[in-house]
Amino acid sequence: MTSMDESPYDLRGKRVWVAGHRGMVGSALLRRLEDENCDLQTVPRSEVDLTSQADTANWMRKARPEAVFIAAARVGGISANARYPAEFLVENVLILVNVIKAASELGVEKLMCLGSSCIYPKHAEQPIREEALLTGSLEPTNEAYAIAKIAGMKLASAYAEEYGHRFISVMPTNLYGRNDNFDLDHSHVIPALIRKMHEAKIAHRDSVVVWGTGTPRREFLHVDDLADACVFLMKQYESPKPINIGSGEEIAIGELAFLIADIVDFRGHIVFDTLKPDGAPRKLLDCSRLRALGWSPSIGLRAGIEELYDRWKKTSRSVQGRHDYP
Template sequence: MAIVPFELRGKSVYVAGHRGMVGSALLRRLAREDVRLVTVDRHEVDLCNQAAVFDWFAKMRPQVVFLAAAKVGGIAANATLRAEFIYDNLAIAANVIHAAHQSGAEKLMFLGSSCIYPKLAAQPLREDSMLTGPLEPTNEPYAIAKIAGIKMAEAYRSQYGSDFISVMPTNLYGPGDNYHPEYSHVVAALIRRFHEAKVAGAKTVAVWGTGTPRREFLHADDMADACVHLMKTYSGAELINIGTGEDITIADFAGMVADIIGYRGEITFDTARPDGTPQKLLDVSRLERLGWRATISLEDGLKRAYEAFLAGAPVPAQ
């Protein structure tokens, strides 16, 4: 039976995907709560393996589940690894949600993605715009898997009364991000590109696309704080967007990243590369009514992200 406010104190809390950017941010935030954190490494339990997941849940029986595990990547990864993105994410959602139900978990939060919304949906993106139009083709497999997870959580709530909720974070960045040269998201990609250009003394840096699309960015630590807040205060079938409610063009964003890193060369735009969705700005009015707003500014967040990159990434030779 759903109870709000939901008490986390004293509970066993499983963070699925704890080594990723999102999962590790949740661990940092949950360390401030009086909970017993439960994690398991991928080599011990592959979340795509149904039997392994079911066995682990039957043994550990976590009371609270944050389902942050996913196969993720930027526009290039989504466009080229289409089969992996739909299979892995469908399997993870199906296995973990059903196992949580079977083992009697008190509450589960499924983390989706703003790419679930139609490519040309009205801005800002309201939660009820899901399934009202075609998706962005480059990330359609990932989006379909995430939509399936949302609908699965909704179905278990409807049929069994499970207190399963879904949240939709906007574009995230921060410590633990993936800096792969081809498959990273835009924030990590630009941090790496501008840093390497500065070290190498490159005169120009090419940014993918035209620079005109608008994007909203949220620091992973803000996202984690919002998730914990919603786990405590929200219980319902409706999605909840998590974002800042503000966006910026890719061109202006690239300039901000270059300034923070100290790159002084020219920024060009590779228009042969895809732009993706023209705009992805979330309507966060529902989240604000539930008592939460982002506190980390984009500039401060990017400075933190660059510090984390320098601490964890090798500096290319000059």
């Protein structure tokens, strides 16, 4: 059994497992952890099914990780969440329960469970403080995913409180960056707008349609900043209480659309389809706890989107006029 320790956690020389290393968050964690002189551990989905308790426990017994970041999850957009709520709930609960339970049994020194800002009530007071968790109803379109994440975070907290484990949970805001998803059926707003406007530009279309009124405000954080914050908190944070990770800045969706149009050099009209839903009017995390610990983001929104667009153009065949994507 691991006991709670208030001293900073040193990752150097440790066996560190990033579960979900191929995803946007997991791959960013791997890049960031390369600077920590630790022994990075990964395992492909083809070898270990994290929804299987036996698979997960057996691999962890062989690998003996000393620190664990749980970035593995089944994720998707509004359509996928609404269509497959049972799968989203079951698979994400199983991943989190299997990894956290095995980590406890094996005496893993420190573990981080990554949640999401979608776990907060739909009508939480803004900016959203950590104490808002479970104080109201969730957004219906991603309720199953949110419930799974809440269960995992509560389990990590329960193990920390009952056994003294150094198990912590973080709640990131909306993310974007390298290895983002540009599939329009599953992508979030930044990659979706980049792709829409890029395709409109190369096809010489004179307009792009954006859902809603453009008035809702959202907070965005570059995934490399998230990875840096996660490593910082793995070293410095010990409380079983979840902590928010965000940029502290927000932008209206309409402003975001015009910003991306400028970056992509799309010179047509942006049409807001006001018959489509807006979602919550505002979604901003209160990150005062994280700031008080001494961490703040370093990648501005424009610079981050420019980097993402440049990288996507190099990997996407659309720049040759084709519309099939890797």
